[in-house]
Amino acid sequence: MATSSGGSRKLLWLLVVLVVIASSAAATALFMVMSGDGDDGKAMAQEPETIEHKAPIFVEIEPFTVNLADDDYGSRLLYAGISLKVADEQSQALLTEHMPEVRSRLLMLLSGKQAADLASQEDKRRLAEQVKATLEAPMVEPQPELAIENVLFTEFIVQ
Numbered sequence: 001m002a003t004s005s006g007g008s009r010k011l012l013w014l015l016v017v018l019v020v021i022a023s024s025a026a027a028t029a030l031f032m033v034m035s036g037d038g039d040d041g042k043a044m045a046q047e048p049e050t051i052e053h054k055a056p057i058f059v060e061i062e063p064f065t066v067n068l069a070d071d072d073y074g075s076r077l078l079y080a081g082i083s084l085k086v087a088d089e090q091s092q093a094l095l096t097e098h099m100p101e102v103r104s105r106l107l108m109l110l111s112g113k114q115a116a117d118l119a120s121q122e123d124k125r126r127l128a129e130q131v132k133a134t135l136e137a138p139m140v141e142p143q144p145e146l147a148i149e150n151v152l153f154t155e156f157i158v159q
Contacts, residue, residue, distance in 0.1 A: 059084040059095045061102065063155050066110045068118075076115040081155030082106065082131065087147035094146060098139045105134050115158045124153060 063081035070076075086092050095102055109130060117123055128151035136146050 057086050057089060057092050058152075059086055059092050061099070061106070064103065064107065066107050068110070068158070069112055069114045071114045071116060073115070077159045078110055078113070078115075078118065079155060079157040079159070080106075080110065080153060083152040083154050084135070084148050085150040085152060087149050090144055091147045094139070094144070095135070101139055102135060105137075106131065109134050118156075118158055124156070128153070 061082045061084065063079060065077055065079045068076040068078050084095060086095065113127070118127060131151045132148050135148060
């Protein structure tokens with residue numbers, strides 16, 4: 001029994017030493033995580049930058065109907081509603097002030113199209129670029145830069 005008792009004591013001391021070492025390692029890890037460098041603590045404490053949301057500016061062009069160029073099926077019509085997304089209020093004001101000229105330019109552009117030229121999505125994208133180019137031509141001299149970001153078709157019916 002004496003040997004058995006000595007083996008238990010060695011096992012007990014081994015367990016105590018392991019517990020002390022594990023506790024020391026845990027305490028060291030906790031200290032390193034909690035203290036950290038000044039930069040890391042500040043970076044975690046700072047809130048992320050908030051991105052300022054800028055409301056989009058749209059210029060609505062009332063829907064209109066235009067006769068398309070004749071094709072194999074005869075005379076066709078286009079009913080279109082267009083909205084222009086502009087970059088600034090100056091562009092919005094310029095387009096609004098000159099709305100009759102804007103509508104006239106659009107009617108002239110669209111009346112030269114055939115129904116087949118407006119069928120696919122790619123055709124509509126191409127038309128949007130043409131609308132943008134048509135409207136960016138100066139309406140007054142000198143004209144400040146007109147910043148049209150996007151041409152949006154809100155209604156589009158070919159009949």
